[in-house]
Amino acid sequence: MKKRMILLTFPGILALLLFVVFPMVQIIIPTLSGQGSFGSLYLNFLKDTYNQRIILRTLWISLLTTIIVLIIGVPLSLWIARMHHRIKKILILVILFPMLTNQIVLNFAWIILLGKNGIINHVLLSIHLISRPLSLLYNNTSIVIGSVYLFIPIMVVSLLGSLSHLNIEVEEAATVLGAHPSTTFFKIILPQISTDILTGVIWVFSWTMTSYTTPQLLGGNDDLVMSTLIYQQAMTVQNWTLASVISIVLIIISVGCILIIRSLIKLLDRRVAHA
């Protein structure tokens, strides 16, 4: 019985080895030693203050994006979940729209909106809120704006399912017992959906960390993030080994962050449960 099971999984395991593990090993091996001693490529990369700034910038953009997506996404999903089902369908369609469209097209839309001669500056200037056009494009701000727009649907989708299943009477029970609506939100609603929020956070964070199109199109040349740096090393400088090094660093940082987020939320969850 057991033998047969192993036999049956063999094609799957083979495919995994061939298409996932083998290429990974192919990428990793050249980065380990390089010209110097073992791991020197990684050390040199991490020691460079320019690279450090890029890593920090990537982390900062991802963190900021995740927090903004969270702040907008959670109430938005709750609001949608509580709508009449006909309006709900329309709203979901509107929210999901960015996911159905090409990322490049979406980012070009932001270029039109945020540029020096863009619509936003134009409006702000014409109502005399500002005297000189703001530089909204080709910096961290525009990357965050673009990423938030891109990833809100992911948060909404991962929350909507469980929110629709929440029993409203449970919240009403809290209210009758004297809980202010904000208390009900934090002590009753949030704990019930914390695992789904966690899923959403991990999705958004890791996708922002690794996304390439948005920082490439909306970020400035002086404001590289790790993914654009990889591209630059591989395609412009033709230094594939360094590109691999950066990729591995990116993967390790992402996984590390995800683990930290998970344990943080678990801790929070436990405290809420005993509150």
Add this chain to the structure above:
Amino acid sequence: MAEVTIKNLELSYDKKHDVLSDLSMKVKNGELVSILGPSGCGKTTTLRIIAGLLKPDHGNILVDNHDIGRTPVYKRDFGMVFQSYALFPHLTVFSNVAFGLKMRHLSRHEIQNKVKQVLEITNLTNLAKRFPSELSGGQQQRVSLARAIVVNPRVLLMDEPLSNLDAKLRVEMREDIRSIQQKLHITTIFVTHDQQECFAISDHVAVMNHGKFEQIGTPQDIYYHPQTLFVAHFVGYENFFKVEKQIENNEYQVNHQVIHTDFDHSYEPKYLTIRPNEIDLHQHKNNQMNEFNGKVVNFSFLGGSYRYMIQTDLGLLQVDQNDKDKFDVNDSVYVSLNSQLVIPLLK
């Protein structure tokens, strides 16, 4: 402790059909009033309006003569036992019960004591660390009860709080509810569709039908002096006679026969009614008042008594007798209706 007045409540969910129409009632300080009615008559809707979870289209809720229509739910200091229990799924039994006390900013020590006390009353002490998903329906219902009474609310609203308990526990818990309610003097509105339960614990009963109160009175009032066909039916009257005309002061024509009632009344009745166990069944003519000839159609065992169906000139009558040996199917019999117990119904 408060007096609750419901004034002319009206509500329609779809703006077409009235779910509640012109509902009025007064619950005095420390009283327990039951709302008794069949499924779908609007009991839960009424409680939700009183709690403030639902806005009525018309009408007011007064507590101690203050209109609380604009008081937010969380400031009302009410307690509510939901029909669906509505326990906090992410909190243990202990934390569920403690929630309301925390909202009232009691000290940790006080919370511990009060929760312990109420868990004892509701037989939940050894389940304190469980989560709601790990409890049976009846246990969940008790948690929901404990959670509502522990805060000693001004007004306690209970939506069928005992519906999921077995017969024995049900009687025990209703005694407990009654004694807690009387000890703490909590004004309570209790929703049920079990008449025995509501008679056992209520000061007053409001019988509800299609979003209206048909009759409000003491349990004895409702049981012995029902005023309408619906109420009479709901509390166990089975024989109804449509009044054709009044013959004399206390005599009415029914199906070309005459029924005499000694029940004191000042209104013109539409129906007369009598309970199956208050009709006397005998073999020989006694020449009494309200005596009619009939024939046994069939009988069935009810547990404790037998119910006979008797075809008479008044129509088909249901009569309860303690033994079945006396009469058989197709026997010719006489029925007599005790004129003291023939109740005239307003509508």
